[in-house]
Structures are given as structure tokens and as C-alpha cells.
Amino acid sequence: MTTTPPPAWQVRHAPLPHAVLHGAPPLTPLQVQLFTQRGVAEPAEMLRWYTADPSLIGDPALLPDIERAIARLRQAISNAELIGIVGDCDVDGLTATAIAIEALRAAGAREPRRYIAPRDDDGRGLTLATAAKLRADGMQVCLTVDNGSSSVAEVALLHAAGIDTIITDHHHLPENLPAAYALVNPQRADGQYPHRAIAGAGVALHLARALLGVADLADERIAPLVELAGLGTLADVVELGPENHALVRRALAQMSAAPRPGIAACMDLLRIDPRLIGPRDVSFAIAPRLNAAGRLGDPLVALNLLLSREPAEARALARKLDDLNVTRQRQTETMYAVARALAQEQVAQGEPIIFVQQDDWPLGLVGLVAGRLAGDFDRLAVVAAIQGDRCRASLRGPRWFHIAAALAACDPPLAEAGGHAQAGGFGTAPARLPAIRAQLAAAYRAAQLARAEEPQTILSVDAVLPLNRVTREYVEQLRQLAPFGAGFAEPLFVTEGARIVRTWAVNEHLKFIAERRGDRRTFFWRQGARSGGLHPDQIVDIAWHLPLSLYPSAEPEPIVAGIFPYADA
Secondary structure: OOOOOOOOEOOOOOOOOOOHHHOOOOOOOOHHHHHHOOOOOOOOHHHHOOOHHHOOOOOHHOOOOHHHHHHHHHHHHHHHOEEEEEEOOHHHHHHHHHHHHHHHOOOOOOEEEEOOOOOOOOOOOOOOOHHHHHHHHOOOOOEEEEEOOOHHHHHHHHHHHHOOEEEEEEOOOOOOOOOEEEEEEEOOOOOOOOOOOHHHHHHHHHHHHHHHHOOOOOOOOOHHHHHHHHHHHHHHHHOOHHHHHHHHHHHHHHHHOOHHHHHHHHHHHHHHHHHHHHHHHHHHHHHHHHHHHHHHOEEEEEEEEHHOHHHHHHHHHHHHHHHHHHHHHHHHHHHHHHHHHHHHHHHHHHOOEEEEEEEOOHHHHHHHHHHHHHHHHHHHHHHEEEEOEEEEEEEEEOOOHHHHHHHHHOOOOOOOOOOOOEEEEEEOOOOHHHHHHHHHHHHHHHHHEEEEEOOOOOEEEOOOOOOOHHHHHHHHHHHOOOOEEEEOOOOOOOOEEEEEEEEEEOEEEEEEEEEOOOOOEEEOOOOOOHHHOOOOOOOOEEEEEEOOOOOOOOOOOOEEEEEEEEEOO
């Protein structure tokens, strides 16, 4: 007796009635179907998402400590006190810093001092060294953006010096919170804010709205800040719930219609058509150049670009960032080659995680290399750069493993640690690395075992589509719903019974031509060269998604999400 194997994939949702598919103009039936399959089922709600309705973005008054923070800032403005802004050096931190600076300027404050340590310095955000600088410079108020939630000792030092600290952040909160004057973080358990997964730039935007007393996102004082907040949100890869989705869409509209000089200069340099700018242009073209400044030691270049009001100055800064990005790419490739060789040895030895370390690796590149290792080897990757008696490490991993929680569970606790579900980092003495490695490996094994005991996951797809439906028209319909990501899943389709015509390797990736009923299409399969099982004339089901290309006019090349035996073969 034979048993029927379980299906490898299934359509997420039963077919929708014709009246439903055509019941939310101007949305197309495909767009209605995709919204429905992402939990947005009512036509009125679909249109709110589609138009990025302001009602999707939360009320700043619901953030914890926001009233206390605004009262202290207004007092500082009234008394002409010195305000120091401490920002992170990544794009989320830089955009949050720019938002805070422009909001304080608009509110009449004395020109704030900015403190952004590069990644090859003593760390990111509010550190003891930064706190000492604030004290030496005579600051009376410290405002953090996109950092500070774990800075217990630093806040205590500032308090002892008579400096009030206002923390605005979105990162995972430790058990022991800093005794700040105000701690504005939507992650707080006692908070009432409905959208906890906003980026640091999103929190800064709400601080600006509250400080300026402006609720209207289209207001001329706020719209340029929305542009910055959307840029930071995309770059930080946070969950795309209703607020973040609407914020990014409004930011992209602002970039298209009236970009600030720095963004305009980047688009011009990169030959991005403002009329067609999309999430991928921001995430994979503009953001890496802004990040390059902090990674290579001069984050103020990127901050000055964002704040620039002169087109000529902005163009010069954009060129400088582009040069830095080229240097960053070269250094990353050199570092990655060494890290990858170490990772291959660990995988061959059966290690559950990748944990590589080296003396004098550039601190600014550990996160990039960790991300590539995690993607290439499909497991948790930790990359540590050792510099004398200190080291800093970055972690990246699969969606089912919560990195920030694993770091928080280390015993003894890590004084310098934080992050998100799929990305995090820590600083410590090199002597502690073996123990940390063992604890992270144990946590990862436990998560693997728990996942293995769950029912076998069946890949959920949005629709079954023949190859002749992979058209520019479909790409445009998808682009109109972007951005996609965690919380608003990228559309996934499947083509049944396709015949493999030809395959060829591209490094560790694979390209192949598939045919179905006379229609042919070239597919790209990341890491597909490792499969070893795809050959001409094989009949398979192909799960795929369409990239929202940096060049929307180009012929779309589907990206493979999975290859499965054809049930009727």
C-alpha cells in the first residue's frame, strides 16, 4: 500500500468570489487577492493601505514618557540650554539624528551638538566616552536617537554631572533600565503605543511631531521629516505593519515629488528616476552609501548630506559617499573571504552556528559579513572583531531564531548588547568569547529542536501562475503595493509542471530556463548550484517571486523560492 506524500506547497487562501476581487477599485483583482492574503480583507482598509492614509500612523501622545520628554525639551529651548544629540551611525540612527536636529531648529532651539561615534571607535550610541564628551562640552540635555535603552552606566554618569537624558529608541529593552529623565521607547511594557515595531527614525519623527505640535504629516515642516523616517525604516528592515508600510509609502512619494537636496543628489548620481523610485532603490542603492560613511569612520559625511540645503554641496557629499562605498565593498570582500574559509571549516566539523573572530578586523564591516555568512550557510552567524582587550561582534540569523532574546539570556549578562529578532551585536572582553559562543550554540540547538518538533511546514503561495503571466504589468501591480517584508509578505507564486531546458552556475547560484506550454522564462536560484539535483528535462513545480527591480522597465527575472517534484510527473 502506497501513501500519498504531503503537499510541498499550497495556496494561502481559497479562491475569492468575483465580486470581492472586483470590489475595491482602483485596486486590481491581483492586488485585492494579495491584500486579503495578508490579513487586510475589507475594501476600505485596503484603500487605506494603498493610499498610505495618515490614520495608519499612530498618535505620538501614546508613546511612553513623550509628554515628559517634550516638556523638558521646551524648557531647554526656552532657557537656551545646550542640547547634545547622540545618534547611532547606521542609516536609521543618521536619519533619526537629522530629524531631531531639524525639529529642534524649527522649534527655536540653540544649534544642537551632534555626537555620532563611527563603528571603529569606542562603540555605537551613548557610551561612556560619549557621556564624558557631553560633560566636557557643557551640555545640559542629552537626547539620544535610535540608542540608549541599555546605557545604564552612561545615564548615571550624565545624571551625576547634572545632565538630563532623554532616550528615544526602539531596540529591545534589558531587564534593568537606565534611570533617564524620559525613556521614549514603544517596546516598553507599560506603553500604550499600538505599533511597537517602528524604527528609531519613526520614534524621532513622533518626537518631532509632538515638539512642533503638528499632527498633519503633509505639513511643510513635517513632510521632509517623513522622508527621512521612511528612509530609516527601510534601511533598518523593521516589520512592515500598517504604520511602517504607510510611512515608507509616504516617504517614497516625497522623494519622488520634492526630495531633499541630499536624496536628490544620490538619485542623480545613481541614475535613479525619481518618478520610479521604489523600496529597492533605497535599500540597495542609497542606504548602503549612507552606511558606508559610518562603517569607514566618518558618519558626519552622511549626516551632512541628509541635512544639506545646497544642491552643489549635496552633490559633492554624494560623490564622496559613493567613493567610500567602493572602498567599503573592496574591504568587505577581503574580510569575507577570510571569514568564509573559517565558516566552511566549522560547518564541515558539524558546528551548529558560525562563530568567526579575528584580530583587527574593521568594526564597521562585521555586520555585513555576518549577514552574508548567515545567508550563505543558512544558520546563525557571529562575526567578532578583536582590538586589544576589547572586541565587538555582530550577529545575523534565520527568522525563526530571536537574536536579541538569545543575547539577553547570556549569563553573566552582557553589559553591551542589543538588537532585534534577526540582528544584534555585543561588546565584551575577548576572554568571554568562548563562553558566549557555547551559550549561543546551545540556544540555537534548542531552537532547532523545538522547530523540528513542529508540524512540517508547507510553503504558502499566493497563486498558481503560468509563465506567460510573468509580465511587466504584474511587476507594476506589485510595485504599487510595495514595500514588502516581514509583516507584509513578499508575494510568492508557483508554476506547476515546468520542464527544465538548461541550467548554468553563476558562482554558487544557479540560473535555468524553464518551459511550460511553449512559454519560456529564465529563473535565478540563490545557492541553487548546491542543489545538485536539477537537470534538463526534469519536470518540477517552481515557487518564485518577482524582484521589484532597481530598473522597473527591465524584463523581470523571477527569483526561485523553492523547487518541488511535480505531482503528476
